[in-house]
Amino acid sequence: MTLGVIGAGHRGAEAYADYCLRHPDQARVVAVAEPDPGRRAAMAAAHGLPSDRVFTSWEDMLAGERLAEAVVVATPDRVRSGPVGAAADLGYAILVEKPVAVEPGQLDEILARVAAADVPVAVAHVLRYTQFFxxxxxxxxxxxxxxxxxxxxxxxxxxWHFVHSYVRGNWRRSDTxxxxxxxxxxxxxxxxxxxxxxxxxxxxxTGRLTQFRSENAPAGAPERCTDGCPAAASCPFYAPRFYVERLRERNTWPVTAVTADTSEAGRRKALETGPYGRCVYRCDNDAxxxxxxxxxxxxxxxxxxxxxxxxxxxxxxxxxxxxxxxxxxxxxxxxxxxxxxxxxxxxxxxxxxxxxxxxxxxxxxxxxxxxxxxxxxxxxxxxxxxxGRRESDGHAGGDDGLMREFLAMVWERRERPDATPHATLPTTLANAAVSHRIAFAAEESRRTGAVVTL
Ligand SMILES: NC(=O)c1ccc[n+]([C@@H]2O[C@H](COP(=O)([O-])OP(=O)(O)OC[C@H]3O[C@@H](n4cnc5c(N)ncnc54)[C@H](O)[C@@H]3O)[C@@H](O)[C@H]2O)c1
Known part of the structure; x- marks a missing residue:
C-alpha cells in the first residue's frame, strides 16, 4: 500500500513512517509534507522520495490529485481539521493523531467533513491496540x-517526560x-x-499547576540550566544531566525533539539556546x-x-x-x-x-x-x-498494532471496495468523539468547579 505522511516529526517519522521501513511488504511512504527543511530532507532520503513528492505543507500536498491510498496526519495539535478535511475530500483513508480536535466546534467540523466524504479514519488511540488493554x-x-x-x-x-513535554516542550500551553x-x-x-x-x-x-511556577525556583536559579545554576546537583530537572549524560547513546525521541544534531556539542548548543534548556521554574507554561x-x-x-x-x-x-x-x-x-x-x-x-x-x-x-x-x-x-530501542516499539506495542490494523483495513478497502471493513476499526472518529467530549467537559469542570452533565 502507499502512504503519504503529513508532519514528519516524532510521530510521523519515528512511529508511522519507520513502520513502513520495517515492514516494506505492507506499505511504503510515497509522499511527505513537512515545513522543517531538515526533517523533510531526512524523510525524502530515508524513503527515496522524488522531489515532486516532497512538500513544505499539507496544503501543497493535498492541493492536487490523490497521491497515495492513505495518509497519516501527524501535525501539531492545532493543525488538524485542515489536513483531515482536505484529505477526506480527496478520498484518502486517514490515520490521524490524537487529539483530533482541540475544541468542540473543530470536532463537529471534522465529523461533518469526514461523514460527507465517507472515508475511513483511524484515530491514534494506540492503547486499544495493546495486548495489555x-x-x-x-x-x-x-x-x-x-x-x-x-x-x-x-x-x-x-x-522527566512530563517536564520535557508539558513544562518546556510543545504541550506546555493550552493556547498553543x-x-x-x-x-x-x-x-x-x-x-x-x-x-x-x-x-x-x-x-x-480538579487540577492545578502547583510545582513548576517561578515562586518555586531554587535560590539563584538562572533562566537556563546551562547558565551556571547553583542548584544543578539538587534539581531533578537539570537538563544536561538528562539530555547529555543519561541519554548519551540515544539519538531518537526525546533527543530529536531537542536537536537534529545529536552529537554532544549539538545537544549542549540546543540546551543553551532552545526551549529544552530552560529552568523548569522559569518557562511560559500553564499546563x-x-x-x-x-x-x-x-x-x-x-x-x-x-x-x-x-x-x-x-x-x-x-x-x-x-x-x-x-x-x-x-x-x-x-x-x-x-x-x-x-x-x-x-x-x-x-x-x-x-x-x-x-x-x-x-x-x-x-x-x-x-x-x-x-x-x-x-x-x-x-x-x-x-x-538503540526504536521508538516505534512505543506504547507497549500499540503503535505497531495501530499501523498493522490500519493498513489491513486499507488493503481490504482496495480489495473489496463495496465492503465497509473500516466499520471494524477499533478506534474510529465516532468513538474518539466520545472521549474528546469527556475531555472538554472535564476541562470545563476543572475551570469552573462545576459538575458537568454530558
Ligand atoms: N498517539 C500518541 O500516543 C501520541 C504520542 C505523541 C504525540 N502525539 C500527537 O501527535 C502529534 C504530533 O506530535 P509529535 O510529537 O510528532 O510533534 P512534532 O512537533 O515532533 O511533529 C509535528 C510535525 O508537524 C510539522 N508541521 C507543522 N505544520 C505543518 C503543516 N502545515 N504541514 C505539514 N506538517 C506540519 C512540524 O514541522 C513537525 O515536524 C501531536 O498532535 C501529538 O499530540 C500522539
Missing amino acids: RQIKRLLDEGAIGRLIHLEQTEDPGY SSPLLLAKSCHDLDVITWLVGAAPDRVYS VDHQVVVLDYADGTTATLRIGAFTEANTRTVRLLGSHGEIEARLDTGVVTLRRFLPRPGAELGGAPRWDRDAEGRSGMPDDEVITTVTAPVDEADLIAEP
Missing part, C-alpha cells in the same frame, strides 16, 4: 470479575497546543470508555501538573483518572473492582493480576480466606491469576539501558 477487556467481557463497579486509572508520564487532559489523557478517557462500555453521564475534575477526573455512569458505575508529573516510572496503572473479583494491572510490566472472590466455576471452595493461610501457605481461596502480556519497555531506565 485487550487482555483486560477480554477478562471483563468474560465476566471474570462480575459486574464492574469502579475503575481507577492512573497515567504517569514520569517526571491543548490542555493536558486532551493532549495526554484522551487516550485514557478513550480506553476507560471502551472498558466501561458506555459514556459517563456526569464529569467532575496543570496534576489532575483528577471523576466519571459517573447512569448504571451506577464510577471511574477515576489521575494524571501527574510526580513519579519516577512512566506508566499507566488500572484497577477494576467488580462484584465477583478485581483486576490490578500495570502497563510497563505488562502484568495483569486477576483475583476472583470465588474459585473458578467447577473448582472446590476451600476453607480459609486468602489472608488467613495455613502453615503450608495454602489458602482456601483461588490464587492470583497473573497474566503477563507482551509489552515494550517504556520507562526511563529502559530508555537508558536500551538506547
Whole structure:
C-alpha cells in the first residue's frame, strides 16, 4: 500500500513512517509534507522520495490529485481539521493523531467533513491496540470479575517526560497546543470508555499547576540550566544531566525533539539556546501538573483518572473492582493480576480466606491469576539501558498494532471496495468523539468547579 505522511516529526517519522521501513511488504511512504527543511530532507532520503513528492505543507500536498491510498496526519495539535478535511475530500483513508480536535466546534467540523466524504479514519488511540488493554477487556467481557463497579486509572508520564513535554516542550500551553487532559489523557478517557462500555453521564475534575511556577525556583536559579545554576546537583530537572549524560547513546525521541544534531556539542548548543534548556521554574507554561477526573455512569458505575508529573516510572496503572473479583494491572510490566472472590466455576471452595493461610501457605481461596502480556519497555531506565530501542516499539506495542490494523483495513478497502471493513476499526472518529467530549467537559469542570452533565 502507499502512504503519504503529513508532519514528519516524532510521530510521523519515528512511529508511522519507520513502520513502513520495517515492514516494506505492507506499505511504503510515497509522499511527505513537512515545513522543517531538515526533517523533510531526512524523510525524502530515508524513503527515496522524488522531489515532486516532497512538500513544505499539507496544503501543497493535498492541493492536487490523490497521491497515495492513505495518509497519516501527524501535525501539531492545532493543525488538524485542515489536513483531515482536505484529505477526506480527496478520498484518502486517514490515520490521524490524537487529539483530533482541540475544541468542540473543530470536532463537529471534522465529523461533518469526514461523514460527507465517507472515508475511513483511524484515530491514534494506540492503547486499544495493546495486548495489555485487550487482555483486560477480554477478562471483563468474560465476566471474570462480575459486574464492574469502579475503575481507577492512573497515567504517569514520569517526571522527566512530563517536564520535557508539558513544562518546556510543545504541550506546555493550552493556547498553543491543548490542555493536558486532551493532549495526554484522551487516550485514557478513550480506553476507560471502551472498558466501561458506555459514556459517563456526569464529569467532575480538579487540577492545578502547583510545582513548576517561578515562586518555586531554587535560590539563584538562572533562566537556563546551562547558565551556571547553583542548584544543578539538587534539581531533578537539570537538563544536561538528562539530555547529555543519561541519554548519551540515544539519538531518537526525546533527543530529536531537542536537536537534529545529536552529537554532544549539538545537544549542549540546543540546551543553551532552545526551549529544552530552560529552568523548569522559569518557562511560559500553564499546563496543570496534576489532575483528577471523576466519571459517573447512569448504571451506577464510577471511574477515576489521575494524571501527574510526580513519579519516577512512566506508566499507566488500572484497577477494576467488580462484584465477583478485581483486576490490578500495570502497563510497563505488562502484568495483569486477576483475583476472583470465588474459585473458578467447577473448582472446590476451600476453607480459609486468602489472608488467613495455613502453615503450608495454602489458602482456601483461588490464587492470583497473573497474566503477563507482551509489552515494550517504556520507562526511563529502559530508555537508558536500551538506547538503540526504536521508538516505534512505543506504547507497549500499540503503535505497531495501530499501523498493522490500519493498513489491513486499507488493503481490504482496495480489495473489496463495496465492503465497509473500516466499520471494524477499533478506534474510529465516532468513538474518539466520545472521549474528546469527556475531555472538554472535564476541562470545563476543572475551570469552573462545576459538575458537568454530558
Ligand atoms: N498517539 C500518541 O500516543 C501520541 C504520542 C505523541 C504525540 N502525539 C500527537 O501527535 C502529534 C504530533 O506530535 P509529535 O510529537 O510528532 O510533534 P512534532 O512537533 O515532533 O511533529 C509535528 C510535525 O508537524 C510539522 N508541521 C507543522 N505544520 C505543518 C503543516 N502545515 N504541514 C505539514 N506538517 C506540519 C512540524 O514541522 C513537525 O515536524 C501531536 O498532535 C501529538 O499530540 C500522539
